[in-house]
Amino acid sequence: MNGSKGGVAFAVIVVLSIAVAVGFAISPQPTSVLSQVIPPNPAYTNSTTLYANAAGWDTPTPYGNTNGAIPVNPTLNYTVGTVVTFTVIETDSLPHNLYIAKGTSENLASYYSVIGAINPIPGSKYTGEWYAQTPGVYTYWCQVHPTTMVGTINVLPVNSTSISNNMVKSTELAPAGVHTPAIQSSFSHAVNTHDGSSVTSHNSLDLINCQCFATDPAIIWTPIEQIATGIRI
Amino acid sequence: MNKKTKVELMWILGVIAVLAVSMVWNIMLVDNQSAEIAQADTGKIPTGPYVIDVVGRQWDWAFTNYTGNTTYDAFTVQVNHTYTLVITSEPNPGSTAVIHSLLIPQMGLQSYAVPGQTNVIQFTPTHVGSYYFVCVEYCGEYHYTMRGYMTVVN
Amino acid sequence: MALYITLLEYSIAMSLVGVVAFFIYYLYSSRRDALAEDAESHDYIDPASYARDQLKTKQRFADWSIFLYNDSKSIGLRFIFTSLLFFFIAGAFGILLRVSLTVPTPSVLSPDQYDIVLTQHATLMLYMWAMGITVGLAYYLLPTAIKVRRDNMGSYSSFAYWIWLLGGIFIVLSRTSTRWYFYPPLALQGTLSGAGADNWLAVIGLEMIFVAIMIICIVVIRMILMDRSESVKLGNMSIYAWSVLFTMILAVLSAGPVMIALGMLFYDFFNPIFFTASSGNVLLFTILFWFWGHPIVYIPVIPFFGLIYEMMPTFTGNKVYSYSSAVFGLGLLLVLSMLVWGHHLMNSGLGVAWDLFFSTASFFIVIPSAITVFNYIATMWTAPRIRMTTPMLFIINGIIDFIIGGITGVMQSNVGVNEIVHGTYWVTGHFHFIFLGVTTGIAFAAFYVLFPTFTRGRKYNERLAGWHFALTAIGSFIMSAAWTTGGFLGMPRAVDGYFPFFQPFQDTAILGGLIIGVGQLIFLYNIASSWLKAPSTDTSNILEPDFPEPSGSAVSGGR
Numbered sequence: 001m002n003g004s005k006g007g008v009a010f011a012v013i014v015v016l017s018i019a020v021a022v023g024f025a026i027s028p029q030p031t032s033v034l035s036q037v038i039p040p041n042p043a044y045t046n047s048t049t050l051y052a053n054a055a056g057w058d059t060p061t062p063y064g065n066t067n068g069a070i071p072v073n074p075t076l077n078y079t080v081g082t083v084v085t086f087t088v089i090e091t092d093s094l095p096h097n098l099y100i101a102k103g104t105s106e107n108l109a110s111y112y113s114v115i116g117a118i119n120p121i122p123g124s125k126y127t128g129e130w131y132a133q134t135p136g137v138y139t140y141w142c143q144v145h146p147t148t149m150v151g152t153i154n155v156l157p158v159n160s161t162s163i164s165n166n167m168v169k170s171t172e173l174a175p176a177g178v179h180t181p182a183i184q185s186s187f188s189h190a191v192n193t194h195d196g197s198s199v200t201s202h203n204s205l206d207l208i209n210c211q212c213f214a215t216d217p218a219i220i221w222t223p224i225e226q227i228a229t230g231i232r233i
Numbered sequence: 234m235n236k237k238t239k240v241e242l243m244w245i246l247g248v249i250a251v252l253a254v255s256m257v258w259n260i261m262l263v264d265n266q267s268a269e270i271a272q273a274d275t276g277k278i279p280t281g282p283y284v285i286d287v288v289g290r291q292w293d294w295a296f297t298n299y300t301g302n303t304t305y306d307a308f309t310v311q312v313n314h315t316y317t318l319v320i321t322s323e324p325n326p327g328s329t330a331v332i333h334s335l336l337i338p339q340m341g342l343q344s345y346a347v348p349g350q351t352n353v354i355q356f357t358p359t360h361v362g363s364y365y366f367v368c369v370e371y372c373g374e375y376h377y378t379m380r381g382y383m384t385v386v387n
Numbered sequence: 388m389a390l391y392i393t394l395l396e397y398s399i400a401m402s403l404v405g406v407v408a409f410f411i412y413y414l415y416s417s418r419r420d421a422l423a424e425d426a427e428s429h430d431y432i433d434p435a436s437y438a439r440d441q442l443k444t445k446q447r448f449a450d451w452s453i454f455l456y457n458d459s460k461s462i463g464l465r466f467i468f469t470s471l472l473f474f475f476i477a478g479a480f481g482i483l484l485r486v487s488l489t490v491p492t493p494s495v496l497s498p499d500q501y502d503i504v505l506t507q508h509a510t511l512m513l514y515m516w517a518m519g520i521t522v523g524l525a526y527y528l529l530p531t532a533i534k535v536r537r538d539n540m541g542s543y544s545s546f547a548y549w550i551w552l553l554g555g556i557f558i559v560l561s562r563t564s565t566r567w568y569f570y571p572p573l574a575l576q577g578t579l580s581g582a583g584a585d586n587w588l589a590v591i592g593l594e595m596i597f598v599a600i601m602i603i604c605i606v607v608i609r610m611i612l613m614d615r616s617e618s619v620k621l622g623n624m625s626i627y628a629w630s631v632l633f634t635m636i637l638a639v640l641s642a643g644p645v646m647i648a649l650g651m652l653f654y655d656f657f658n659p660i661f662f663t664a665s666s667g668n669v670l671l672f673t674i675l676f677w678f679w680g681h682p683i684v685y686i687p688v689i690p691f692f693g694l695i696y697e698m699m700p701t702f703t704g705n706k707v708y709s710y711s712s713a714v715f716g717l718g719l720l721l722v723l724s725m726l727v728w729g730h731h732l733m734n735s736g737l738g739v740a741w742d743l744f745f746s747t748a749s750f751f752i753v754i755p756s757a758i759t760v761f762n763y764i765a766t767m768w769t770a771p772r773i774r775m776t777t778p779m780l781f782i783i784n785g786i787i788d789f790i791i792g793g794i795t796g797v798m799q800s801n802v803g804v805n806e807i808v809h810g811t812y813w814v815t816g817h818f819h820f821i822f823l824g825v826t827t828g829i830a831f832a833a834f835y836v837l838f839p840t841f842t843r844g845r846k847y848n849e850r851l852a853g854w855h856f857a858l859t860a861i862g863s864f865i866m867s868a869a870w871t872t873g874g875f876l877g878m879p880r881a882v883d884g885y886f887p888f889f890q891p892f893q894d895t896a897i898l899g900g901l902i903i904g905v906g907q908l909i910f911l912y913n914i915a916s917s918w919l920k921a922p923s924t925d926t927s928n929i930l931e932p933d934f935p936e937p938s939g940s941a942v943s944g945g946r
Contacts, residue, residue, distance in 0.1 A: 004842070006449060007918025011911050014472055018479040021559055025480070025507055026500045029562065029579060054293060054305035094293075094306050095378040095492075095884070108578065117493060144378050145293050146325055148305060241712060241761060248757040252750045255801065259746055263739060263802045271736030274664070291580075330664060331573040331581075334734060334810055338877030343806045345735040348572060349664030352736035365886060369810025369879045371566045373573060374498045374580035377882035 032109045038129050043081035052088050052096040052118065054145045073151035076140070078132045080155050088115050090124045096142045096149070100130055106141050106150060114140075271350040274321050285310075287320040289333030289346035289368065292375035306381030315357045322346040334370035337383060345370060358385040418455050439538050446926050446934070447527070449841040457541030459610070463527030464841070465548050467834070470519025473555060474827075477511035478907055480504045485900035488893050493883045499579045501883040502564035509567035510589075514596050515555045517687035517822065520830045522603050525631045525690060527837070529607065531934040532625045534616035540606045547606075551599035557592030561585040566881055568680075569593070571662035571672050575655055590653045597646050604639040607631060626707065629714045630693025633721040634686050641682040641725060648675035673732055681728035688821065689717055691829035692759055694930075695782050698832060699763065701929045702779040703770035708762050716758035723752040733805045742802045749800035756793050760786060777852040778832035784860040785832075788824020788867075792817050795871055812892070813874030816867040823863035823903075831859070831910070837928050844922035851913040858906025866899025 051058040056072035078084055088098055096118055101111035115128035132155040142149035285308060286297040296308035310316050324330040330348035337343075337356075344352040358364075368379035419434070426437035439458040447453075447460035454465065483504050487495035496504060530538060565574045565582035569590065574582045583589075611632045615624070651661040652672065661667045696707050707713055729737070729745030763786050767773060795817040799805050808814060838847045870878075873892025878885060885893065927934075 003919040003921055004845075005919065006842070007915040010468065010472075010918075011915040014475045014911060017472055018476050021476045021507070022479055022483065022504075024559065025503050025562060026483075026496065029584070054307075055303075092307070094381065095375070108580075144375050145305060147290065148293075237709060237765075240765070241709060241758075244761050245754065245758065248754060252753055252797075255797070256747055256750050259750075259801045259803070260743060263743055263746075270738030270740075329572045329576060329659075331576070332570060332669060332735075336807075336810065336877060336879070338807055338811075338875075341803065341807050343734045343809060347736060348669050350670075350736060365877065367877055367879045367886075371502075371568075371570075371573070371881040373576070374502060374564075377498065377879070377884040380879075380886065 032107075032111060033113050034110055036112060036131050036133070038083055038131050042083040042131070044079050044083070046078060046082050046084045047087065048076060048084055049087045049089065050098070051091050052094075052142065052149070053092045054094050054096075055092075055148055057140075057142070057149050057151055058091070073149065075152045075154065077154045077156055080132055080135045080157055082132045082155075084130045084132060085127055086114055086130060087125055087127050088118060090118055090122050093122055095144050097144060098128060098140060099143055100138055100140045100153065102136060102138050104137055104139060104152070106139055106143075106146055108143075117144075271347065271352045274349050274351050279317070279319065281317070283314050284317045284319060287318050287335060287346070289320070289322045289335065289372075289379070291325050291328065291331060291373050292368075292379050294333075294335065294366075294368070294379060294381065306379070307384070309384040309386055310358055312358050312361050312385050312387055315355055317353060317355050318342075318344070319351050319353050320344050320346045321351045322348045324348070331372045332370050333368050333372050333379065335366060336369045337364055337366040339364045340383075343369065361385050361387060415454065418452075422455065435541060439541060443538065446840055448843045448926070457545045458538050459526045459530045459535075459541065459544070462541065462544045462548055463523045463525070466519050466523030466526060466551075468523075469548075469552060470516050470523055471834075473511050473515035473519065475907065475911065476559075477508050477516060478904070480508035480511070482900055482904045484508060485897045487883065488885070489897060491885050491887045491890060496883065498883040499564060502566075502881070503562050503583065505881055506563050506566050507559060510558055510563075510593075511555065512822070513567060513683065513687075514558075514593070515551075517826050518596070518600065519551070520826075521634065521687050521690050522600075522607075524694070524830070524833055525607055525635075528930055529610060529628060529631060531931045532628050533611060533614075533619050535610060535614045536616055537614055539614060540609065543602050544606050547599040547602040550595050550602075554592040554595030554599065557595065558589045561588035561592065563589035565589070568673075568676060569649070569652065570676075571652055571655060572659075572664070572669060574652060575659060575662070577656075587653060587656050590649055590656075594646060594649050594653075597642055597649070600638055600642060604635040607635045608639070611635075625693075626696040626710065626713050626717075627690070627693035630690045630696075630717050633717050634689045637682050637689070637721045637724065638686055641679045644675040645679035648672050670732070670735055670737070673735065677728040677731045678725075679728075680731060682724050684818065684821075685720060685724040687826040689720055691785070691825050692717060694829050694833055695763060695785065697930055698778055698782060698836060699766055702774045702776060702782070703767055704772055705766055705770035708765035708769065712758050713762050716755040716762070719755035719758070720752070723748065723755065727752050730800055730805065733802055734809050742805075746800050746802050746805070750797065753793070753797050756789075760790060760793075777849065777856050778835050780853075780856045780860075781828040781832035781835075784856070785824045785828040788820045788828070788863070792820030792824065792867075795820070807877070808874055810880055811874035812870040812878045812880055812896075815880055816869070816871030816874055819863065819867040819870065823859070823867065828859070831855070833930065836930055838917070839924050840926050840928045840931070842918050842922075844924050844926045845917055845920055846924050847917045848913050851909055851916075855906050855910040855913060858902050858909065862899045862902030862904075862906060864899070866896045866903065869893075869895035869899060 057074070058072055076084075086098060088096065090096065097113070098115040099106070099111045100114055101107035112130060114130045115126050118124065118126045132153075135155045135157045138153040138155060140151055140153050280299050282299055284299060288295040288297070293305050295303050295305055297303045298308075318335075320335060322330045322333055332348070333346040335342075335344055335346060340356055340358065342354055342356055344354045346352070362385055364383045364385065366381060366383055368376055372379070422438060423434045426432075426434040429437060431437035431440075435457050438456045442456060442458050442460070447458070447464065449464050449468065453461040453468075455461075483496065484501065487493070487501055487504075489495075493501065526544065529535070561583065563583045563586045564579075565586055569586075574586055574590075576582050577584050577586060611624075611628055648671075655661050655663070659666075662669055662672045696713055700706055727745055727748045729741055730749045733742045733745065767783075773779065795813065799808050799813065799817065835847060835852060839845060869892045873889055873896070874880075876889070876892075878889045878892060
């Protein structure tokens with residue numbers, strides 16, 4: 001009796017089954033993420049910078065220092081046909097992302113994933129583009145903190161009398177895909193935290209721990225070269 | 234009783250002795266903790282200066298202190314005061330609540346956040362600093378993001 | 388447009404599957420017809436019993452005819468090879484999990500993919516590999532161990548096999564991401580970020596697996612208690628047979644609540660009344676589940692304790708130190724493992740009395756484990772020599788891993804420690820020590836021992852087997868140790884991302900996991916290449932020393 005190919009057959013079945021099972025398990029399921037084609041020459045462009053904080057999306061002026069003049073989770077207004085470049089800056093060392101859906105509330109059945117999970121190092125920045133193609137009311141939110149980081153976007157017709165959003169055109173903005181400097185921090189003097197206590201440190205790890213205002217001028221940001229690696233879901 | 238049985242019996246008695254010590258120590262330690270049996274969640278939480286209402290949601294922890302101030306994935310306590318955490322789980326809009334578990338490893342504290350009931354644990358921080366906490370009961374896709382820091386200040 | 392392409396892909400795939408299935412069925416039915424004709428020509432009405440009577444006096448080898456005949460050894464071989472197939476599949480999932488945790492944020496797998504792979508890894512490993520190899524070795528070895536007079540209920544066992552296999556396939560098809568606990572209310576969230584849209588299919592699959600387990604338990608208990616030869620009394624039955632008897636009794640006693648719970652869960656998909664916060668009780672499912680959840684982790688361990696008792700005498704030249712305490716220890720494990728299940732729920736708010744009761748009971752269950760380990764060590768201590776063959780190496784490694792895993796187990800029985808480590812990688816480390824060391828390790832040892840019989844007299848390559856052992860043992864130790872220490876610092880389970888300061892523990896565990904993976908590839912290659920060689924030895928094996936027997940004995944058909 002010569003050699004039998006039973007073992008080889010078994011091994012082949014094993015390898016094929018692994019391939020089928022793994023391929024099937026991680027294959028993309030029908031999802032609700034919408035895709036968009038961003039036109040290369042849009043009628044309007046806009047840069048919007050949002051600070052990602054679990055208590056709410058914040059705008060470039062320091063958190064809480066405007067006496068409510070610029071609110072948390074601001075309502076954003078854009079003219080129809082605008083390609084908006086969102087920049088999200090991490091402040092509280094927690095994961096965040098940015099989704100937009102049509103309608104007055106979060107809609108996980110059908111949404112745009114503008115910025116996927118961001119690296120939770122305070123100061124890291126991610127950009128994503130969104131094309132305001134049709135007029136109407138939209139909702140933008142962070143799916144990790146969907147009850148607190150949610151706001152409204154109004155896409156207004158061209159000749160609307162409402163004023164289009166004059167958000168600060170961020171001068172720090174870097175185009176997506178290029179080296180975006182990540183930032184480490186040290187403190188020059190005592191920093192006030194969200195709950196009124198204060199922290200003094202020269203250690204960037206303490207920035208993560210202190211829940212400080214990331215835009216506090218006491219914090220010195222030192223750019224270090226690092227390629228931003230955001231994950232778009 | 235032959236020699237083999239004697240050796241085996243000595244081994245078993247030794248094991249039982251070690252276990253008995255562990256059991257007694259266990260009972261003594263547990264009696265000193267205040268982990269009460271859960272109560273049904275009535276929506277009302279006891280208030281007081283050292284009571285923190287903890288709500289686990291998909292996917293963050295919301296800590297509300299007695300002033301009504303809510304912080305997310307972070308909270309601050311004062312050292313050498315006894316705090317009571319009242320822990321429950323609430324749904325996101327349009328969804329159902331799921332089970333979470335708050336673990337603060339460096340304080341040795343854990344309690345499930347179960348929809349429909351409140352679990353109460355008490356602790357007294359004795360050192361200033363930052364203590365990390367995590368969610369250790371699988372609650373969906375972003376289970377890994379339900380983590381943060383508890384800051385103990387003077 | 389995308390929809391049409393998907394439909395086209397699915398149609399082509401389904402057609403191919405249909406063609407292959409039809410071809411296989413054609414082969415099978417033509418063989419069955421040939422068997423029926425053969426049976427009739429020998430004046431048998433029932434082809435199945437004709438086949439069993441033909442096979443009773445022969446060694447049973449591993450070939451495709453195991454799907455045709457319903458005697459216990461064929462059923463056993465089906466379970467052994469199918470569970471080994473699922474071991475490799477679930478193991479590949481495990482490697483995928485490790486590799487996707489190389490950085491603290493989701494990288495290789497997105498969080499929803501990670502949760503699917505995690506659920507599949509755990510569920511398939513437990514219900515397909517661990518249960519399957521336990522049942523397979525029981526079916527294969529019991530008839531000769533207890534010298535059965537007749538081999539009955541083969542059709543029931545065959546049916547159970549197919550139901551079990553189909554249940555496992557359903558679980559894979561469902562792409563469920565609910566973790567192997569299936570806790571509601573998460574299990575009822577049919578979204579990608581919850582439990583997956585087809586979690587109901589996984590619940591059906593799991594219930595099917597339980598039906599199969601119930602059938603198997605009844606068949607095997609009947610075989611041991613009623614079909615035993617008169618020359619094999621309960622008092623001198625092989626320890627392996629005792630261990631299988633205890634395991635099957637344990638399974639049949641503890642599976643009821645979880646089958647009910649899964650039924651209630653399935654009902655909740657359509658009308659949520661049982662496990663909701665408003666009209667039911669969320670923790671009720673966890674209580675029903677863990678009543679089974681603890682025995683299920685003893686079921687794949689007790690028979691392998693029995694197998695160690697069977698294999699150790701051959702490699703040490705010494706009888707087991709004490710037969711009665713071996714049986715007593717295993718029996719005590721059966722009783723106590725139905726009393727400790729609440730230690731999985733110590734932090735859920737069920738109260739201090741609950742915690743203390745189950746903590747104390749968990750301390751008690753150390754006693755039978757201590758009896759068993761003492762028996763092993765005493766047998767080896769008083770032995771004239773120890774032959775370090777590959778199976779013996781797996782046995783020694785299994786005992787060491789069980790000691791370590793057992794110590795971490797008794798530590799986590801302590802309520803204060805449990806409060807720190809529940810839900811962290813400490814628990815993962817604890818049970819991987821035991822599952823990789825005892826269940827998987829001893830299953831490999833038994834497979835190597837039975838290899839000449841399966842393959843009609845071929846020897847496996849000892850060097851490759853040595854490498855397989857070394858990589859599995861070292862890799863699993865590194866991985867489980869890293870998890871245990873990281874878990875004590877609070878590293879959570881079931882996560883696709885983690886605090887960066889856990890990086891060293893994850894890196895070490897990834898290294899261990901990769902080492903294990905390479906070891907299993909060597910194992911697969913060893914099986915394939917050794918089987919390709921010509922037979923070089925006889926088909927006997929050390930677990931069945933008296934088989935095949937000269938005619939006139941109970942096994943060969945004489946009464």
